[in-house]
Amino acid sequence: MHLLRKIGFYLIALWAAVTLNFLIPRLLPGNPVDTLIGKLSQQGPVSPGLRKALNALFGTNSNENLWQQYVGYLNGLVHGNFGVSVTYFPTPVIDVIGQAIPWTLGLVGLSTVIAALLGIALGTFAGWRRGTWVDSLIPGTTILQSVPYFWLALILVYFLASMLGWFPLSGGYDVNSTTPGLSGDFIGSVIRYGTLPALTIVISSIGGWLLGMRNMMVSTLSDDYVATAEAKGLSPIRVMITYAARNAVLPSITGFAISLGFVVAGSLVTEKVFSYPGIGNALLDAVSNNDYALMQGLFLVITVAVLAANLIVDIFYGFIDPRTRSRA
Structure with missing residues (x-):
């Protein structure tokens, strides 16, 4: 019953998101047909028949009211x-x-997982061993987290790519010497081109995971059940992982699930700075060109990913913390 209520809630949220996704681009000034005709008119005159065909193609037909366009939009979604x-x-x-989307999932997804795992692991140790060398990392990582993505990306590009030449300046792979596929050369090129953008994301986000987990560990260590476990003579490793970290990590799991949902959105600034061919770059291009269809498609994919991630973490949370099931 608890699971059915959760699924019902997320289905309603999905319908609301789809409806807003349809309405918002149409309430904005501009028209995708006018944008495309403006591009085509540079090559010659555009006939009225072409404008009519483009209106039908993009679902902006003035002969249809908003409700008819909405029904047509939903029908299109059902058929992909x-x-x-x-x-x-x-x-x-x-x-x-x-x-x-594969470029974004590979770059932002892997970077988010690495940053979260490193941050949670270091935060667990920092909270367990307060005052050690790991604690000294927290101010530095917190400062790096407050640095704007684009500024950090530009610094890394200047020093590591431009001056030292360790990494390529931009792009997703070497278009001159490799062909997309499962070959070793292409995979190696993708890794080489993606290392610097990934490093930017990890450096910028690891501080939040570390600080949050460290503070939760410090708070959890003062609870009675941790003191009881220590009084029983259990090993420090078991107390740290099974009793302290298992409860302290709950807020981080929620944040991690939300972060994974937003992975599909990409990292707009990072992808733009590195000219990386991901979702973020496509979204910026869609907004700048009043591309209704592409904006709607991207927003829908992002929305579904975020809702799915939250549903999964709600279900997973019940297994980690049974108290959530009893309250439901």
């Missing part, structure tokens, strides 16, 4: 038709997303 992108015309939106 997100429309055609103005920015990458005539490529369908679903193809644009399909090409960009």
Whole structure:
């Protein structure tokens, strides 16, 4: 029953998000058809028939009211038709997303997992051994977290890529010497091009995980059940992991799930600075070109990912902390 209520809540949230996703781009000034016709008019005159065909293609037909457009939009979603992108015309939106999302999942997803695991592990040790060398890392990592992404990215590009030449300046892989595929050369090129953007994300975000876990560990260590476990003569490692860290990590798990949901959104600034071919870059291009279809498709994918991540963590939370099931 608890699981059904959770699923029902997230289905309602998904419907609300889909509805807002439909309405918001249409309430903004501008029109994707006008944007595309402006580009096409540079190559010659545009006929009225072409404008009519483009209106039908992008779902902006003035002969249809808002409700008819909404029904057509939902019907398109059910059949996997997100429309055609103005920015990458005539490529369908679903193809644009399909090409960009593996890059974002590989870069931002892996970087988020690494930052979270390192931060939680170091935070656990720092809270358990207060006053040791790990505690001295916290002020530095906190300062790095407050540094803007783009500024840190530019610094790393200048020193590690431009001056030392250790990493490429931009891009997702070497387009001149490798072809996309499962070959060793291509995978090695992707790793080499993605290391610097990933390093930027890890350095910028590890401080939050470390500080949050450290503070929760310090708070948990003052609880009675930890003192009881120590009085029983249990090993320090068992007390730290089984009794202290297991309870202290609960808020971090919630934050981690939300972060994983937003992984699909990409890292807008990082991807733009490094010209990385991910979701963030595509989203910025869609906004700058009033690309309704692409914006809607990207927002929908991001929304579904965030809701799915929250649903998974709600279910997982019940196994880690049975008290949540009893309260439900």
